Ligand SMILES: Nc1nc2c(c(=O)[nH]1)N[C@H]1C(S)=C(S)[C@@H](COP(=O)(O)OP(=O)(O)OC[C@H]3O[C@@H](n4cnc5c(N)ncnc54)[C@H](O)[C@@H]3O)O[C@H]1N2
């Protein structure tokens with residue numbers, strides 16, 4: 129017998145539900161699909177444009193039919209993020225599919241033509257948790273593209289899109305492990321002992337070419353890595369021998385005495401394929417080529433010429449704002465001008481993360497200029513990072529330009545984090561110059577404040593780049609650290625505090641704050657190699673208390 133009521137107070141939609149869990153669930157289920165529309169309207173969206181297409185279109189957009197039964201095209205997505213998506217490396221991954229196009233979806237960004245008096249006074253974008261924002265990124269970045277690549281140093285940081293089978297054995301011939309003498313060692317009673325004086329009848333150096341056969345009673349001088357003469361079964365180290373006689377000119381060894389009979393057949397010999405067997409799988413799909421060098425070496429050792437890899441996305445970096453000037457512009461600043469800090473910082477961070485970054489310059493805050501710069505940028509990059517213009521000002525044009533002018537979809541426009549609250553993630557359909565194929569370009573519009581831009585690059589852009597390049601696990605590694613001081617938490621926003629993490633003699637990682645943390649202060653990143661993740665709670669993370677940190681750079685060690 130519950131009588132739920134609903135209404136709007138200022139721009140807040142208020143819905144009451146019955147007290148019983150079952151009733152609450154059922155009632156909520158019956159209205160949940162209309163809520164996005166109701167929220168847009170309550171938040172002050174232009175009602176005329178919202179209702180173009182009438183009730184039928186509204187119901188279609190919400191995925192319901194007039195009788196209340198979900199329509200078959202209804203996009204049902206559970207926001208219980210405990211389920212796992214396979215965003216791995218599959219060729220056949222189709223990804224989530226939106227059931228409405230940007231054209232028939234009402235825009236929720238400000239209409240820049242409406243002027244400052246008509247802009248939203250509250251952000252229409254729901255405030256997402258960091259985890260939910262990461263989930264949306266996972267769901268919406270394009271699947272990795274597969275390309276063929278020569279085996280060379282440019283492969284570093286790439287991930288294989290195929291299993292690689294060795295085409296050759298290593299070693300390709302029976303090779304000596306030491307400098308010494310190739311001998312015929314055997315456990316057979318009829319084969320003479322290896323101890324005694326032997327003529328040196330042959331020499332095998334580590335070089336290409338045939339070596340003649342070793343006969344019973346003879347030995348051959350051999351260098352490390354050189355092929356064993358046919359017939360030889362082992363190598364005795366030069367240290368286990370003495371010179372007995374030389375040639376007449378005294379230049380060459382004539383006879384050598386071997387001082388031991390303990391050499392076993394096979395001793396000091398690397399058999400064919402004993403390091404890598406031809407036909408064996410040396411690397412698996414999904415494995416990466418690291419800067420340590422081992423993987424490239426392994427591929428090279430068996431003569432692999434080319435491999436299929438996931439193409440690493442090219443990242444373009446664009447600063448926005450009429451106040452921004454090139455950082456290296458000569459002369460002093462005019463009143464109101466700001467040196468571009470974000471572009472050089474992000475270009476450095478992207479390249480440091482192993483991705484190609486292109487400098488797209490500075491775009492003006494004027495609507496037409498921003499749109500044409502973004503269009504030109506999408507021709508050159510797979511992922512665009514813009515900074516500035518995403519908050520609540522009348523000149524904050526990124527969201528409207530992405531959504532209204534470029535037909536993009538904004539997957540989130542606010543995150544409950546500090547710094548980085550207005551971080552925006554969108555995908556934009558883009559036709560290639562050839563005209564026909566439409567690609568999805570990924571756009572991260574990061575806050576203009578320099579420290580906010582760098583934090584959100586590491587937190588959101590990097591996982592997207594990892595996914596697009598097939599790198600797994602995605603994102604920065606998280607470690608437990610001991611806090612070096614009391615650090616105040618924020619009850620409403622997860623905070624990412626710049627710290628220097630060091631491995632100490634107690635076997636634990638210790639985090640020391642870089643100091644002043646305001647979003648505008650890029651200096652808070654000086655020396656920082658990690659972000660201390662402060663949970664949303666009252667009070668502080670106390671000195672000596674354990675917390676979590678995301679590692680951005682190399683850790684120093686006092687061990
Ligand atoms: N009414 C509200 N105002 C603001 C809110 C809010 O929720 N309501 N959020 C604040 C937060 S949090 C942030 S962060 C900033 C983000 O603003 P924008 O992303 O729109 O950035 P801008 O306004 O363009 O610039 C902010 C700040 O950063 C400087 N900037 C911009 N680009 C660069 C660059 N390339 N190099 C150096 N510095 C740069 C710019 O000059 C401004 O000082 O919004 C708050 N406001």
Ligand code: MOO
Nearest residue numbers: 547548549580647
């Ligand atoms: O969220 Mo803002 O990035 O705190 O300054």
